[in-house]
Amino acid sequence: MSSTNCEKPPVDVTVASEPEPELHTIFDRTQKKLVAFVVTIVASSSTLQSNIYFPAIPTIAEDLNVSVELVNLTVTAYLIFQGLAPSLWGPISDARGRRTAYFGTLIVLLGACIGLAQTQNYTTLIILRCLQSAGSASTSAIGSGVIGDITTRADRGGYMGFFLGVKLISIAIGPIIGGALAGSLGWRSIFWFLTAYNAFLLVLVVFLVPETLRSVIGNGARAPSQRMARFPLTLYQRYTTVKWDADKVPQQNPAPKRIDVLAPLQILTSKMAAPIIIFYSIYFTVWQMCVTSMSALFTARYGLTVTQTGLTFIALGMGSIIGTLITGKIMNRDYRRLQEKYENDASDGRIFPLERARLSPVPVYVSVQCLSILLFGWTVQYPNQVHIAVPIVATFFGGWSTVSVHSNITTYLVDIFHDRSAATAASLNLARCCLAAAGTSAILPMVHGVGAGGAFTICIAVQLVSMIGLGVQWRYGGVWRSMKESECYD
Template sequence: MPTEEENAGNQNAKPSESPPTPEEPYSIFDKRQKALIILIVSTAATFSAFASNIYFPALPTIAQDLDVSVELVNLTVTSYLIFQGIAPSLWGPISDVRGRRVAYCCTFLVFLGACIGLAEAKNYATLIVLRCLQSTGSASTIAIGSGVIGDITTRADRGGYMGIFQAGLLVPLAIGPVIGGALAGSLGWRAIFWFLTIYSAVFLVLLIFLLPETLRSIVANGCRTPKNPIGSYPLRTYQKTTKVHWNPEASTSQPAARKRIDVTGPFRILISKYAAPIILFLAIYYAVWQMSITAMSSLFADRYGLNETQIGLTFIANGAGSMIGTLITGKILDIDYRRVKVAHEAQETRTIQTELEAGGSPARSTINSEDNFPLEKARLRLIPLFSCFQCLSIILFGWTIQYPDRVHIAVPIVSTFITGWTAVSTQSAVMTYLVDIFSDRSAAASASLNLARCLFAAGGTSFIMPMVNGIGVGLAFTICAIVQAVALLGVAVQWRFAGAWREAERVKSQASQESQG
């Protein structure tokens, strides 16, 4: 199969007797249009984190109002995470086949209805059921957004765009708890869900009018215009206003054969040897991060006597670290990719020259083929560094918050800044790597990652407070850090073997196609 870079600008010219065909860009969307698309999908992705993080400062208040224990209310966080993991496994494949706009509209309608119900919830049973439904509607926005980015970018610039996307969806980590604490403290916890209702309704209207269809099997690089109104609008406006030179005649070509919706795709990616080690690693790190966030509300309230508004303010450091980290990491990923690509092409050139000098024929027809590109070196180089800092910050958080009379509250808050920075930087690198590997199933790949990390986080958040109450904060988070250190073995396996596994699969697939031909 041709690679993204080859599609972007290395297509073979037609025979000399025919007029040269203009090279088609990988995407017809110009930088200005891509910026708008990234802004829209990043904003859409905020709903998953908003619905989760805006809720944390109000946990003690909700428990008191519904006359249940804090542990039971914490289970609503666990159930939210479970459905946050499962839902994208359905919506991701749908968006990979039916289109990004269809999937977005369906998920936001589900989310909108759930928020209205939560604002009117009168008992604990209603609360937990509607939180599951709310998660079903909001969680898939990250997977669908990753698919959109995979549609309009190549490997060379994907890291930077993915960093911007991750930064946008992490805004709620910084301001969500602040808004939630302020609303719960002044208007009551139900105001949180009325806020989400208004926010989602307004955004859904904007999304319908501003986000074009980008799924490549439907619109190719953006030049095809589907006949159905859902896919054609506002794509025609983007086609007329883009500054990228493209061939308008391509829009009359027939779309690719429609694929069937494969809801098992994310599960197969999850257990495949090409992705399982790195997904398992990230799931553990994400779980520990969520455990620390979930415990913050209760710990800061019990140890430092903070109210809802003050608790909300303590989350700013974690959110700020997350946003800063992913923006910087995205740029580093692009730089690393270009550096590794130059070295790889130089090595390929030397190899071909050596084979020619020896009187043989080169094993590869071109040096810019991406088939054997060392993707792990380009994407995963910094992960061990991020991992070490996250382990240290988790230990610092646990042992400093255990002694509030000896340690100023600023110290554990600073540790959450480091945790947010490193956790999201790691997540950004891994998600970019998976979209690179499964570029034709980018939403499904993101869904598989989301499934693993959310299920692990659901388990972790359900027992973190009983664990803290049983053995103490410091020891509990020290154990978490030890588990994280062991999980680094997944990165080592991915680094050492994944490239060879992909190459073997490519050779096998190529041989099968040649035998059939």
């Protein structure tokens, strides 16, 4: 990032300058939990829209008179737009406010689902799936921005862990719902269900999510002037002693005058983020290849029905829940432990070791994921010799490790670019989804060519090489942050 675009360093660059919680936001703990819960439920819509679709693919292919391979291309298209769309909505969220971006994305999503429920041909299906992805994918980036707004580094780990973990639970729930609806009411009922669900989410946002963008409302004490940024404050303030007081508003950087759609790309190519994003994109792609192939492999190797295949995702969801409950607490504990260790030495000018606080457990999680995917691949290759429970258990540990790595890395990046938190999440989403789109289209041909065990062994080998990026970030991340701080003061 050039020094000409350098903004005032965030107040939480070092431990000594971390703001007190009551100064950082006027929202009390109950209010923060409510906001975090709502934006998490909204963000889970993104993975739900994607995974609820998987069990219905054979039925859709038969009804529209196309091949399963063609319907699988709609999954690839969905992932591509899932990566691209937040690059627009994330900057809008950082410039115009979280509520404005939420309204836009959810209205687009509603329209796409209504259209999908009435689809009569393949061309309409693939176009509307792209539009559906464009509407749903950005809810995660916007939610990350909200969490970044209302938390400090000291408590951000717990909130971000909950947000990212619960969001991934729909990976397990989606196929179950989709299989049940497609098997009983037809595949179009899936999209009518999503229409009703997304309408409910829009109502939640309208009535329960305040504007949190700090350049608009400060720490929450400044009433927003924009009509789209307002919400029924009485529903939120009736049972609390917290009151609006403009005198409590700390000085904030002004909101950007224009929407910088290149911000996610700038973050993606920044040396402060590129190594860790490259590592995580490959990590996520390998896991997405495993999840995408589950339905086909379990159906072909173990002869499961659509409903039974959906039930196999429960273990993955339980692993995600465990990761949600544990990872956030670990992040908060690690941060506070290092904070206590370094706060007395803040006067010597050393920058806070954020890499140690956020990235220390990542190699452990990666090791667990590598072993779980290898176990999954080699066991499904020999279904006559290995009971189906073994690969299902492997997905439990895969889900746990995946949500843990996702939580740590996303929180780390939001800590670095907290003034552009939605754009930061969008940059991570752009890299991982575009790479995952290529990976998911390649995994089944790989399985047919070298077997499931061989295919996933190759994937793990690539993932281990990608850990070089993690090592580079660990070694030089603090140096780069210190250099950027110096540039800002020059």
